[in-house]
Amino acid sequence: MPGPRWRGNFKDRGHRMTGPRDAILDVLSKKQGHLTADDIFFEVRKLYSGIGIATVYRALDLFVRIGLVNKFDFGGGRSRYEFASKEEHHHHLVCKNCGRVIDYDSFLDEETELIKKIEAELSKKHYFKIDSHQLDFYGLCENCQKEVE
Amino acid sequence: MPGPRWRGNFKDRGHRMTGPRDAILDVLSKKQGHLTADDIFFEVRKLYSGIGIATVYRALDLFVRIGLVNKFDFGGGRSRYEFASKEEHHHHLVCKNCGRVIDYDSFLDEETELIKKIEAELSKKHYFKIDSHQLDFYGLCENCQKEVE
């Protein structure tokens, strides 16, 4: 009988809470960062050794669909996943050299305001129903600046 | 002797302007949109029938490195490319259902201002050297709203 912690999110839609899914959510909620499917796979095997990589992908896909997890594409060929529950919405700073990703939300007041305004304008102008956005800054992190110097 | 149109951008760095590269730039500068490597490959074969897909990838990589072309990851597993020369910087509206991507730059005044401010703040706070950013709004385009209704 897998942990009841996340049951609530599955009740309705006919999804079942299982051992593998619970273990994956456990990892996602504890490890912070922007994990690849493989990162998650290796961590989860400590909790649920028999799990297969396909199950990890299937579970992540489900979690993204129901809004429990955010999926990102920062370039580099691998998707990255982040636990969404309770977290504030935030934006990213991405190092083009080493791939490090930093979350930030310090400017969120002004940003949120402007972004709402843009959303309204774009929705009207292009008949788009906007439900999310992503703002990333790219550059070189502290370490990588030194290396390149 | 391949077209002299883009010669200027190659002079310095030891890169050679070749038939395949010229054909690829031709396609990129004429076809608008956010093309995949394969889109480009099929178009370029009309101009330069013997070209190989590896050459397309290599050329695109080079163009991105020297700033002639922008590369994007809107999700969906394939990178998308856009001719950068002369174009204004802009942001995107992406349909999560059909993948359509719309460029916009109407809000650029206010956006630019805020984004500069954020860049300055983030650079200082995180010791990051920021050189670009990407802002995408996700949702449903007009057509896809109808389908789902």
Place this chain on the structure above:
DNA sequence: TCCTTTATTGATAATGATTCTCATTATTAT
């Protein structure tokens, strides 16, 4: 123009991430 140097190319194999298939197992509602 001809030569030399070496960047570039095309074909193809290799890789890496993600998805699919399918027989087996586990979960849920009765």
Place this chain on the structure above:
DNA sequence: ATAATAATGAGAATCATTATCAATAAAGGA
């Protein structure tokens, strides 16, 4: 406990992108 069926694991299959390597072509100088 039983039936209905969602979920799983192993491995094959896909898909996009890279790496290899021998052959070719561009650039600059003689």
